[in-house]
Amino acid sequence: AVKTAGKRNYRFYDRGFEEALRARIQREAELHRAIARDEFEMVYQLRRDLGSGQLCSMEALVRWRHPERGQLEPAEFIDLAEDNGMILDLGALVLDKVCGQMAAWRAAGVELVPVSINVSPRQFNESAVADQIARAMERHGVPASLVEIELTESTMMGDTREIAGSLTAIRRMGVRLLVDDFGTGYSSLAQLQRLDFDVLKIDRAFTREVDRNEPGRIFFRAIVTMAHALEMLVVAEGVETDSQLAVLRELGCDQAQGYAIARPVAADQVQSVLAQQATGAAAGPRA
Ligand code: C2E
Ligand code: MG
Ligand code: MG
Ligand code: MG
Numbered sequence: 222a223v224k225t226a227g228k229r230n231y232r233f234y235d236r237g238f239e240e241a242l243r244a245r246i247q248r249e250a251e252l253h254r255a256i257a258r259d260e261f262e263m264v265y266q267l268r269r270d271l272g273s274g275q276l277c278s279m280e281a282l283v284r285w286r287h288p289e290r291g292q293l294e295p296a297e298f299i300d301l302a303e304d305n306g307m308i309l310d311l312g313a314l315v316l317d318k319v320c321g322q323m324a325a326w327r328a329a330g331v332e333l334v335p336v337s338i339n340v341s342p343r344q345f346n347e348s349a350v351a352d353q354i355a356r357a358m359e360r361h362g363v364p365a366s367l368v369e370i371e372l373t374e375s376t377m378m379g380d381t382r383e384i385a386g387s388l389t390a391i392r393r394m395g396v397r398l399l400v401d402d403f404g405t406g407y408s409s410l411a412q413l414q415r416l417d418f419d420v421l422k423i424d425r426a427f428t429r430e431v432d433r434n435e436p437g438r439i440f441f442r443a444i445v446t447m448a449h450a451l452e453m454l455v456v457a458e459g460v461e462t463d464s465q466l467a468v469l470r471e472l473g474c475d476q477a478q479g480y481a482i483a484r485p486v487a488a489d490q491v492q493s494v495l496a497q498q499a500t501g502a503a504a505g506p507r508a
Contacts, residue, residue, distance in 0.1 A: 249305055251287075252298060256310050260286050263318055264485035265336070267498055268456060268478040271470050276498055278369060280337040280478065281319045282485050283311070303343060312344040316357040320368075322488055324361035331492045332499075337369040337399060342376040346383070351390035358394075365395035371422065372398070374406025381412070388416055402458070404444070414451055421448045425459020425479070431468045438472065445473045 255261065261283055268278040285293040302308040319338050326333055344350045358365060370391055377384060392398055399420040400413070404427050413421075423444055430437025441457075448455045457469050460479030469477060486494050 245301075248298075248301060249307075252302060252305075252307055255285060255287070256307060256314060259314060259318075260288070261311070261314060261318065262286055262488070263315070263322065264487055265491050266478060266485040267334075267483040267494065268337070268476055269482045269498075270476050271466070271474060276334050276495065277476055278335045278337050279491070280371070280485075281315070281339070283315055283339075299341075303341060306343065306347070308341045308343050309348050312341055312348070312350075313353055315339075316353055317360070320357040320361040320363045323363045323367060326491065327363075329492070332495065333367060334495070335367045335369050335397070337371055339371045339401065340376075342373065342379060345372065345376050345387055346379045351387045351394070354391060354396060355394055369397040369399055369420070371401040373401045374403065374408035377408045377412050377416065378406075385416055392417055399456075400453075410447070418451075418453055420454045420456055420476075422456040422458050422478070423474075425457075428457045428459050428465060428469070428479070431457075431472065432462070432464045438468065441469075441474070442472045449473070 263281045264284055265279045265281055267276050268280065269275070270277045283295055283299075285298055287293050299308070302311050316338060319336055323333060323336055340350060344353075354368070354370065357363075358368060388398060397419040398417065399422055400408070400418050401422050402424040403421050405424045421444070423441065427437070427441055427444070431441050445455050454475040455473075456476040456478055457465070457474050458478055460466055460469065460477040460481045462481055466477060466481055483494060483498060
């Protein structure tokens, strides 16, 4: 952008802008290299059913093992990858990585729960995401019944016919569909009704309120009622305390995820955490 702007305009750029631009270009180059070399790994966070107490799923969350800066969380690179389209390659990498990991666990005799994978809006809009999911499962021999896909409400803002097609295709394979971070985006209730989702994950901004004030409880209960009427299960995200857990049970929330259940753990810890958590221990190891 600097070059095409020409010398004449150069003096209008302040130092801050130039530095920000240079930093961005460098981060983009790093991210590009990271995808080519696969510097990513997944951590996994359990989800528990509040009725039966059983573990029902775990969410795969991406981490970047940066050669100089150590382990980076998605907040440091997902937005950039979304902006420049690299999320398409990263997303494909994640699908393959998770399915490969699941195959390895199964080969090692691990009693698996379904694994939930985040898929970005751009993957839905710009790639044959249903095919990608099907091929990743096939490549590693992972049954569709063990795979869940999470998408945020913003995904449904795209070309709705095409997205609805992809969602239907994914669901027909037997993969469950989850709405992520519900309450923070702009999906309409009509869309929720029309598209066939299995699970509604309520954003932690709402979980936070349930044991603090009556409006928070009323709001949460209303979402639960609506979700159940649409035959969806409800997950509370970001559950951090036993007090929240107690109120969530009262409100009819089906499942919970968050530090009160377990912290995300590395792949090689999953087997032991599954065994330990299956006995109903309240919290996982501190990450
Ligand atoms: P998300 O899908 O809503 O994932 C839940 C996030 O909340 C995770 O952050 C998790 O570590 C964090 N969390 C879980 N329990 C608690 C809690 O009790 N308290 C608090 N304060 N936080 C909790 P993380 O791993 O940093 O991921 C952030 C977001 O990055 C995810 O939000 C998801 O939108 C995105 N993301 C992660 N992995 C992927 C991926 O493989 N592909 C794509 N497209 N996006 C991803
Ligand atoms: Mg985090
Ligand atoms: Mg998620
Ligand atoms: Mg979420």
